[in-house]
Amino acid sequence: MSDSKNGVKRRLPLEGITVLDFSRVLSGPYCTMVLADLGARVIKVERIGTGDDTRAFGPFVEEESAYFMCFNRGKESIALDFKSPRDRELLERLLDKADVVVENFRPGVMDRLGYGAEQLSRTHPHIVYASISGFGHTGPYKGLPGYDIVVQAMGGLMSLTGWQDGRPARVGTSIGDLGAALFGVIGILAGLYKRSKDAQGTHVDIGMLDCQAALMETAFARFDVEGKVPTRTGDAHPSLAPFESFAAKGGRIVIAAGNDQLFMLMADALEEPQLALDARFLTNDLRVRNRPDMVEAIERITLNRSVDEWLAKLNEAGVPCSPINSVDGLFDHPQLVSRNMFIQVQGKSSRKVKTAGNPIKMSTSPEEDITVTKRAPRVSEHREAILAELMADKGAYEAQCHCEELPESQVKEGHYQFL
Amino acid sequence: MSDSKNGVKRRLPLEGITVLDFSRVLSGPYCTMVLADLGARVIKVERIGTGDDTRAFGPFVEEESAYFMCFNRGKESIALDFKSPRDRELLERLLDKADVVVENFRPGVMDRLGYGAEQLSRTHPHIVYASISGFGHTGPYKGLPGYDIVVQAMGGLMSLTGWQDGRPARVGTSIGDLGAALFGVIGILAGLYKRSKDAQGTHVDIGMLDCQAALMETAFARFDVEGKVPTRTGDAHPSLAPFESFAAKGGRIVIAAGNDQLFMLMADALEEPQLALDARFLTNDLRVRNRPDMVEAIERITLNRSVDEWLAKLNEAGVPCSPINSVDGLFDHPQLVSRNMFIQVQGKSSRKVKTAGNPIKMSTSPEEDITVTKRAPRVSEHREAILAELMADKGAYEAQCHCEELPESQVKEGHYQFL
Known part of the structure; x- marks a missing residue:
């Protein structure tokens, strides 16, 4: 994934970063997709058997979900049983390696599993831990489930979208999820930057509803200043014409x-x-x-x-x-084509799926490879390889310690391999 | 902007970062607003006299633009005349201090001014330079102007938004600008993280159209796999029911x-x-x-x-x-209120304007102060203070050099104060 220009080696900005990704469906996986596109290694921790729910979402290419393929390209997968002591041990080794944890369960779920942000801040204080949920981890709604259409409706965006003579419309793409995903990436990267200064992780708590409010542009200010309730304006801008x-x-x-x-x-x-x-x-x-x-x-x-x-x-x-x-006309759009904005994701079959690529073009990144993109993983496809890697790490670590016996507590603190 | 919790000092993640912001209107200012909310110092370089175009956009509070106030809260302002040698000298001193440059002119404008990404990569190689434009800095459309509604229409999002029996609708908020702003922030933070590893800046080239494509979710994959053109579905999700x-x-x-x-x-x-x-x-x-x-x-x-x-x-x-x-109901929404999602921006008058705050909640950030937020600047309000600061820097720098004569070229390289 690297080439060079004028003798300077190009590299993706997040090379070296490992993301342990417990998230499913859309907001979390889109967030970690952006991180993967920027060079992070994303290890997807999936439920044994069925894996991420979206593996069952259409459209399908030879029984493989194109939905899943798009947002999980370039990630690794390991299925873990949180009730098995062996898998929990394995997970703790993975946490030792992780720079970032991403999860989008309802608040409390990760705590009950033993891997909540508060718990990991003690055992793995270097981790930047991002939670994406419908309403965030505080406040009276924190226990409620928040799906895309729910936050689009609750946050006011639907009331601004559509024509006056019709009903409020949903934004035609899941901006409730995608907005939260982007603010999540921003929080994670800000946390990583901060960590480069003070060696401390943080908990980034993203609520989808909050993000909808943040994307309302001037609607709140207009209501506050003018007292008129902003409403939908069809395809017109409320304060610019034409x-x-x-x-x-x-x-x-x-x-x-x-x-x-x-x-x-x-x-x-x-x-x-x-x-x-x-x-x-x-x-x-x-x-x-x-x-x-x-x-x-x-x-x-x-x-x-x-x-x-x-x-x-x-x-x-x-x-x-x-x-x-x-x-239908966009795959041939001269500007999008010229900007390498369409990539082809390989599946199990020979049939590739076209989807949008990375819109963050950096002069220091390698040239994009749009025809053969690292494919999305099968459930637990990388379990053996990750196990072997952890064993090798352990060997290297023990060698480095000259085989001294380290108290388990100290190993668990996870400091030893950071900085 | 700092307090402490359990004896650990809380700090905003971008404290210490200086952003030199040449941007106007929405995409760039929203991008730097997010950076300011995360603790960066943002110095807005404005046109002498009228400043940012949005200072003339309604709604107005006692003749002050609430539009401008919302997206420029917490920033400093200096007006500069790019044709004046004295102001250009001043600008170069500011570039020496800057970690990040943001601009959203049409491609070529900053180059003609002498401050394009290519030029600054030689004189100020540590700078993370972000350009946000309608179509990006490459490709056949690079010279065309891109406004929100243009990229919403061109990128396909409008074709998915609205009801079947009505016309395509615009997303009721400027997602063309805001999407580009968020991807811009991500590129900048990824660049800053990379710089913490290799001490090199980068050019982040964001095209609004590209970002619209990236937010199309599975629409491209659905068309590619099923051959049916995705269309608008009112308030329903195309592949989930209910x-x-x-x-x-x-x-x-x-x-x-x-x-x-x-x-x-x-x-x-x-x-x-x-x-x-x-x-x-x-x-x-x-x-x-x-x-x-x-x-x-x-x-x-x-x-x-x-x-x-x-x-x-x-x-x-x-x-x-x-x-x-x-x-109208949202200012009292129990969850948004509990999450501190509404802030009040002070203007010149005593009347504050309510707008959405920062949705990125970090456990290591100081408690949010939502009632008295640092206000948006008047045109060039901080010119004197910035000049005094540059003079003091110069004094400190000369003292540090024991008054040695440094060749101007070396000073201009801007290395001396980085790392």
Whole structure:
């Protein structure tokens, strides 16, 4: 996973970091997928037999879950029985190796297993421990289950999404999970950075609901300042105009020209410069207030030509615009292709699955390999290899100690292999 | 910003990090807001006079932009004239102090100013330099302007959001900007972690469009595997059922009970256990296929009682559920309040503005102060203080060098104060 440029070796930023990943379904696995994409080693601890629930989620490629493959690419898997003393011993050795622990059980579950954040902060104080849950580990809702649609609805995002004349819509992707996953990654990396300074781990406690609130942009401030309840605005921005789609011949085109400079450029590109001199449309504020008039005035023009014709003209003029793309055209989108944004994940069969790759492009990272990506693991696929590695570690450790007998308590503190 | 718990001093994870922030509007400022919330010092470099464009965006509190206040809380501001040799000298001293640079101009703008990533990688190789732009710094679209609605439309997210019988909707918050901001923070923190190992900075090149693709969840895989174009599904999840809202007496309730275990619990809580035995609804797959029948069967029950009554019953049974909250009720939401998710940002006037706080809760961070938050700066408010600080640094540096004459080139390399 490394190459070089101008003689400087490129490396992924998280090479050397080991993540012990107890998480399942989406928020946790997406979080550790981002860490894996950045070079971390992710060891997925799965339930014996069925493993991660999403192994049973469609769509399927020859009975293998494409859902699971996408978000678990490049990870290792070991299935462990938390009730078996032997597996618990093994888990403690893995914790000794881990820099990061990620889990997304309901608060209390990891504590009952004996591996809660509080417990590990005593035995493994170097670990950055991230919990992702519906509502976080404190507060009156902490015991409730939180799923994507629940936090989208509870946090207010649904009330802002959709058209006025229809019902509130869910964001068409699980932003409740993905938002929490991204804030989780941020907390973990901030914790690792802090640890590089003070050698201490931390507990990162992410609530999906909190993250929805954090993504509400200015909705709270608008309500607080203006007293009006923000509501859904279809495809328009609540305080910028134009910033929405307009009917063209045979389709719709999005135009984002909220500031007055862009609005003038737009009027010129639409070959109707007087639009920018219309008293109703002179400023963004006026355009927001006179939005229906503005839409009518713009569509009177845009309806005369096709989306593609307008895209060409507006792009040439430097006016932000876009067609409303559906998924089918995107695998060939020249920009996404050029940015290596589609990768192919190998499964058990020869059939690869296309999914989005890593959007964090770093000048110091190796060139991306998008055609053959490290595949998602089978349940417990890496158990033997991990066992062998732990045995080798133990041998090396004992050799390093000149075979002195170390009190078990001290070994368990897990300090010896940190720093 | 520090207190202690059990005698251990708590600190924010990014204390000691200085961010030089050339960004404006939303994606960059949200990115540096997250860094500031985590303890970084953010110095905002603004255009002389008007400063950040969003200082002119509503809503306003006594003529001060609440939009600006929310996303620039806790930052310092210095206005600089890039054409003035004196200000350029000052900027280079600031770059010597900076760990991180953030900018969200169109590709090429910072290069023309003389402060592009490539240029600074030679003079200030320790800097983690993050660029956020519509399409990234490579590829055929790199020169085009990318605004939130443009990338939501282009990246496919709009095509998944809204109801089948209505038009595609925009996600009701600027997820095009915020998604890029979060991936930007992740890239920066990964870069800082890497730098703690190899003492080298990096260029993080974030394209908003790429980030939209990365947030499409399984939409690409579904199209690739099944050949059907994913489309908008209102408030339902495309592959889980029930995972949507249902009509109750006087309102709607969201129920997320996709797995069979939860579906059984739901049927019991709805006092209609035979629902879980209905051949059409035995598995999630069957429920997705028979969704209209399932909705009808569930609503036949839910319509008989109020949302609150069902919430109580479903919560007691452990079934994920929620009302569809609008913004007005959220300031009193018991969980968000308990999690300190609302902060009050002070402006010039005595009127504070409420907005969402930091969702990254770390056990090692100081207790949050939510009532008096460090306020957003006036344009160039900190110029004098920063100048004085640079003079003091220079004095300290010269004293440290015993007043030796250092060749200017060496000073400019910026190595001397790093590591």
